[in-house]
Amino acid sequence: MKKIIYISGILTLFVFMSFMTLDFFSTMTKVDYVDGSKTLKFTTKMNTSHISDAIKINRSTAGFEAEVKKYVNNNFDVYVNNSPKTLTFTGSQISGETVWVYFETGGVTDVSTLKIKNTLLLSAFPKQINLVNIAYKGAQKTMNFQRGKEVNEVSF
Template identity: 65%
Template sequence: MKKSIFILSLGILLISFFSFKDFDFFSSMTKVDYIDGSKTLKFTTKLNTNHISQAVKIDPSTAGFEAEVKKYVNNNVDVAINGAAKTLTFTGSQVNGESVWVYYEVGNVSDISSLKIKNSILIGQFPKQVNIMNITYKGTLKTLNFQKGKESSEVTF
């Protein structure tokens, strides 16, 4: 009896393993923090290295990678604060194995009552892409999700 249960369990485990072998997970995570002292909204985005390199069509180990990532982020992220469009300032990126960290910010932010964001990063290349954004403003945390068909979202504070 124990042998039959073991074989059955092993069979279920193997079937489960092989049914997920082609499964690829497409996501990014962005942390947004309001820095009261400098009146800055700072963005830190974590992307999969292979996915972003496919999107910008350049190897992450080459010198031009950061410039391409900057253009890509500027074309795929828009921010409006209290109804006014804001300019993103790209502050850098860092390749760390399977992840690329991208840093950008919006300056001269005195008060936020509404924040509208478009985040279409990697959605055009990977239709199942999900972009998650955690926004912290004066002690309040809000989470936004972006995906194909829902590339823009708005929160109020």
């Protein structure tokens, strides 16, 4: 009988927990090196409502995508071999609850170190986690960013 009460208690707990909402705040950036054009291409995926809250602009506003690009430009810095690189935005799109932002930096002949400062949404959401996955000449590296760890560096 105690076993039945214990199991029903655990099941009840799971039912109650399923009704709780937990916000998960994250961005994901993929970095690909294109050897032919000597370019690092970045694709960043963000939650539409989170970025909308951070920049304080409704996603249906005409200037929303321009403000998102400006926000990313102010909160994402790249250094190749300790030299700062200029980011050029190549596009963006909103797909339901996801905003995709595309940018790149050219003139990258060789990468021995890649340092990134990523503060996307960190000031708006204290538990924000930003991931960056890098593919460079067959090597794969992953960086993570959060409050207190806004800068990360990898070597190739």
